[in-house]
Amino acid sequence: MSTSRRLNFFLASLLVAAAVGCSSNDTPYSAPEPQPDASDASEDVAEPNDASTKEDAKGDEPAVVDAADEPDAQNDGEAPVEASADAGTDAEVVPDVLSEGASSDAASQDSDAAEDASVDASTDAPSDVSADAPIDVSADVQQGDAATDGDAAGGEDSGAEAGEDGAACQILGGLGQVQCVCNELDDTEWNADAPFIFTNSVDFGTTGWDLSLLTPGGKQIWDDGNLGGSSIESEIAAYEMLARCDQASLILSESKIDYIDEGGKKTDILMLIDGRNIGVSVVRAYHYPPTNPYTEAEATTILTKKLSDIPLSQKNAESYNSWGRSMLAVIAYDQQYADTVVSAWHKLDASLKWNVIVVVTVTNGDDSVIY
Numbered sequence: 001m002s003t004s005r006r007l008n009f010f011l012a013s014l015l016v017a018a019a020v021g022c023s024s025n026d027t028p029y030s031a032p033e034p035q036p037d038a039s040d041a042s043e044d045v046a047e048p049n050d051a052s053t054k055e056d057a058k059g060d061e062p063a064v065v066d067a068a069d070e071p072d073a074q075n076d077g078e079a080p081v082e083a084s085a086d087a088g089t090d091a092e093v094v095p096d097v098l099s100e101g102a103s104s105d106a107a108s109q110d111s112d113a114a115e116d117a118s119v120d121a122s123t124d125a126p127s128d129v130s131a132d133a134p135i136d137v138s139a140d141v142q143q144g145d146a147a148t149d150g151d152a153a154g155g156e157d158s159g160a161e162a163g164e165d166g167a168a169c170q171i172l173g174g175l176g177q178v179q180c181v182c183n184e185l186d187d188t189e190w191n192a193d194a195p196f197i198f199t200n201s202v203d204f205g206t207t208g209w210d211l212s213l214l215t216p217g218g219k220q221i222w223d224d225g226n227l228g229g230s231s232i233e234s235e236i237a238a239y240e241m242l243a244r245c246d247q248a249s250l251i252l253s254e255s256k257i258d259y260i261d262e263g264g265k266k267t268d269i270l271m272l273i274d275g276r277n278i279g280v281s282v283v284r285a286y287h288y289p290p291t292n293p294y295t296e297a298e299a300t301t302i303l304t305k306k307l308s309d310i311p312l313s314q315k316n317a318e319s320y321n322s323w324g325r326s327m328l329a330v331i332a333y334d335q336q337y338a339d340t341v342v343s344a345w346h347k348l349d350a351s352l353k354w355n356v357i358v359v360v361t362v363t364n365g366d367d368s369v370i371y
Contacts (some may be wrong), residue, residue: 172244175213176202176365180245185357190276190325195353197345199338200241201362208366209233215243217250221269224253231282233370235268238282238329241361248273258318265312270323277323281310285332285341285360286371294337299344302330307352330360333371338362 169182180200189196207213211222218236226232235254242248252270259266267279283306287298310326317323332338338360345358363370 169247172215172247174215174240174244175210175218176204176207178202178241178244180241183246185246185273187274189357190274193355195350195356195358197342197358197360199342199360199362200245201335201364202237202241204363204365204367206366209369215240217243217248220250221253224255226254226268227266231268231284234284234331235282237331237363237370238280238359238361239269239271241329241359242271242273242280242327246273248278251277252321258321259313259316260318261316264316265309266316267310267313267326270321276325278325278327279310279314279317279323280327280329281306281313282329282331284371285330285337290333290371294333294340296340296344296347299337299341300348303328303341303345303348304352307348307354307356310356311354325355325357327357327359330358331370332360332362333367334364335362 171178171180171182178200179202181198184198211219214222214236218240221236221239222232226235239248239250243250248271250269251272254266254268257266257270268282269280271278271280283302285294285299285302287294306328310328314323314326330338330341332341341360345353
């Protein structure tokens with residue numbers, strides 16, 4: 001075969017091959033699409049904001065909703081941040097989150113409980129102390145020992161009551177052993193327009209009336225004397241109880257108080273108690289023979305007379321010697337006398353008792369000089 005014929009035959013063969021290929025393949029040829037790298041796929045799945053991943057997770061665990069999964073209600077409506085590549089990973093993450101939330105809640109509750117306990121302790125402790133202390137002191141009557149009973153310092157009290165300013169209340173030593181509540185008179189009485197009655201006692205023992213054991217105010221009253229009669233010892237006894245138990249001091253004795261009407265009603269002692277001028281009138285609860293019971297009628301008589309005179313003497317005082325509140329000190333021979341006085345006082349008309357504070361003092365031991 002010649003060269004030209006060979007060439008023509010080759011060309012014809014090519015044309016036939018091309019025609020056959022076109023008829024057996026309907027789709028055009030395209031280059032194969034490159035496959036994504038494995039590391040790229042894992043990064044896409046881990047991206048929190050990948051929509052397909054969220055849909056997969058929702059489809060796998062639709063019922064799991066917990067505050068621990070959604071960090072905050074104020075999170076601008078964003079979907080939970082936690083996501084994983086497949087449902088199996090999601091199923092493991094949710095229990096861990098719930099467990100962490102439970103532990104956090106338990107720790108928070110423990111912290112709250114400790115905090116509450118601390119607050120309760122800090123709140124209750126002072127409240128308990130402030131409530132119990134005055135009751136204990138009032139229940140246990142305190143005593144001030146006489147110098148003759150062995151107290152070298154003159155007789156400090158055997159107990160102390162803490163005041164609001166933190167200072168301890170001390171019952172002063174002196175003549176006889178006193179039993180009283182330290183600083184019993186306070187704003188509760190002074191600020192109330194009502195009558196009150198209190199009781200206390202003093203035991204002179206075998207020492208009796210020893211002027212050297214009196215407080216400075218008691219000695220001053222003795223030196224000044226009174227306006228007559230034999231009542232100066234009872235007036236001093238009344239003063240001593242107020243000075244030793246309520247930290248009172250002497251302003252003027254009976255003979256030094258000036259009055260508008262010198263012939264009018266007068267009081268026995270002008271004292272300073274808790275920064276207030278207080279007029280103190282004194283009376284003895286006693287009759288003869290003292291061994292006979294003291295009657296309520298006798299107690300009513302002396303109370304009525306003294307309580308009737310007190311407002312008159314208070315109005316009669318000169319303005320520079322005036323006082324704003326009055327007291328009646330009753331010196332009682334023994335406990336039966338004192339109990340009878342208290343019983344009679346409770347039966348008096350309220351207008352007669354006015355706002356006078358009554359203190360009934362029982363004297364024991366060698367007290368014959370007073371009666």
